[in-house]
Amino acid sequence: MRARQSYDGVVVTAPFSTPYQRYSIETAHWWIARALRGSLQSAGLKPLDIDGFTVSSFTLFPDTAVGLTQHLGLSPRWLDHIPMGGASGVVALRRAARAVQSGDASIVACVAGDTNHIDSFRGLLSSFSRFAMDASYPYGYGGPNANFALLTDRYMQTYGATREDFGRLCVAQRSNALNNPGAVMKKPLTLEQYLGARPIADPIALFDCVMPCAGSEAFLVMHEDQARARQLPFARLSGAIERHNAHAADPIQLRGGWTVDIEELYNMADCTPESIDLLQTYDDYPVISMMQIEDLGFCAKGEAASFVRGHDLTTRGDFPHNTSGGQLSAGQAGAAGGFIGMVEAIRQLTDAAENRQVKNAARAMVSGFGMINYDRGVCSAAAILSSEDAS
């Protein structure tokens, strides 16, 4: 097999997050437009300046990226629709990077956004996937809560993780979210509150669950020369992987597709887990963040609980994790949940994270995980980003 080409020369810039709302009367189109506009404005660009466009959204029906070009007045020569939920941020960047490298596009806008009407989450669940419709939702209709409760139950039994361990991760993220004005959650969270919360789908309780909300995220992908010419602060893409339906023979998901390609990711970026300054995991449930901490090489399999016990996961700590509060505290704005870590990592690496800035952040890992098609997340992806002057 030929070695994968590097991502040399590809940079990301113009991160933009629309502040999340619990419920919105607006449409996905509105939310996507708002993030695109925000990103373009911060880069001093007009809609027709971009020639590449990718969009991720669950609530855009009946439209796709195609309908949005006309709706938003875009005329890209490279267009993609990425329906990968929590993996869509990394996947969008990876594909846009190849488009930029090959010259298929020079500036690609990557956008994700969803609205959340009252009762729309129920509708979204009912049409999520065929396997879920046939074989998962008829069993209690717990949605992702029930699916992840099963994984969490098995994970706890297998590796001895406790509710306190998951709680530590959630509490640290809430602390980070309090410095993110766009987050849905505004109040501090204590470990006692976490442990005493209302059970939702045992062993999952209220603060293990994300809050479905409306929101959108965007960033731009271009060549380093382009960013320099426009004087845009940027981060480099040092490596990226994606993998789908890995370990299909595992009876229950205790590891994700990262394990297949993680070595290659570190080789591409020419670094090790020790040199990562901050980690953005896909945190629809704390067990999934634990799984990523293991599968991305920060500790051995089954040891994430003790890893979390031994580290400070806040922006001021020794292992900054989900620095904007992640979805657990900022909210899950549909497919934008797959972008929240990416956009935040770009901010951190361009020294734009304001009062949640991680000091001397030079290298970030962003991980994505998506699409509970039946009993497990099918899509996984990860990227390493480096600041402009990272060694």
Next chain:
Amino acid sequence: MTTPLIPPPRKDPQKRTVSPTRPPQMRSRAALGLSAAAAHGRFALQRCAECGAVQYPPRDACSSCLSLELPWQDVSPLGEILAETTVRTSTKLYFRERAPWRTGSVQLDAGPVLLCHLHGDCEPRSRVKLLNRLDRAGQGVLLAVPLERTPTMEDDPQLRALTSDPKHRRVLITDARNPNAPALATSLLAAGAAMVFVGEAESWRPYPEKPLLQAIDGVELLPMDVTDTASVQKLAGELGGKTDILINNARFIRPGGVLSRGDTGFARDEMEVNYLGLMRLAQAFGPAMCSRVSDGINSAVAWVNILSVHALSNAPDYGCFSASNAAAHSLSQCLRAEFRSSGLRVMNVYCGPTEDDWYQPLPPPKVLPESLSRSVVQGLQQGLEEVYCGDVAKDVYTRFEQSPNILERETTQGVEGA
């Protein structure tokens, strides 16, 4: 251990009856195979005809070899619980009203991992047996139960939600004059039915089953003639709100096909009882029963039709009777569709010749009232939609499943001529 159900108190007429809600109904075409198997109480999954891999969830191509040949076959229902959860909140009303709800994932010995309901008596991470049962949306769902029977396990709320168990329920049998009526009443009461009402036509005319029925504690005879709309409506007015299971055993039968009868007189009677009688009953009792499907322990749960298996394919010796049963069978499918939105289940019990005067000239095997009543009760307890009672009915159905056209020729070819 399952907490035994206690008989419900009398209903407070001032309280609002809970509107029926349903679990998710939508399924892909492939997944309907599971529901079709559940209607018969079979645990069947798709097995690849080329590589033998058992598939789940149902799909259109083999996930091992991409073969498109995935017939449904009975497979071992044994497996082991991998993980479990108790769902305490749901966006779907049906489960929200019934929370907490225990579900889990089970590794099947046959291969695939499946998500399923968990019976309350299943120990964590234990070996279990999977049942494939119809839920109140009329779709097949999987429930894990302990390998060994546990005391009053049928009272588990998640299992009871899938069955039509007569326990604590009130049953109406429509025709006291049918020779099967006493056995049906006895079996239902033995299975825990709270009360058995039996419709009686022309009560002034004596019949041998009457003293038998009167001797059974828990049976009440009430006037009804399924050919008389007013009498059906009158009884529905009295009983409609407390009929939890209706068993339509009314039957008019005479031997003969078209040419062996001189006129349409008997055929008219057959249609009047077997077809229009069912329709009258459904029009009178159906709406009230549909409105009470979520009405607690003694909710309305099932509509039972007792049909000749020759509803599926004509038996010329009883050709006109077969035709009236074919009409009733077709109507039962219509009813099933109309009841679906409420969750009320239609169970058809198909019989071969029964042990009574009208089948006297036929050789055995014949269906005894006791075996019919056993089939009815077991079908209700398992929540089935399709029950074949006796060897003849099973034989005819097996042939029907293989080839309706061959079955027709087998049943209708005459005696070898000169």
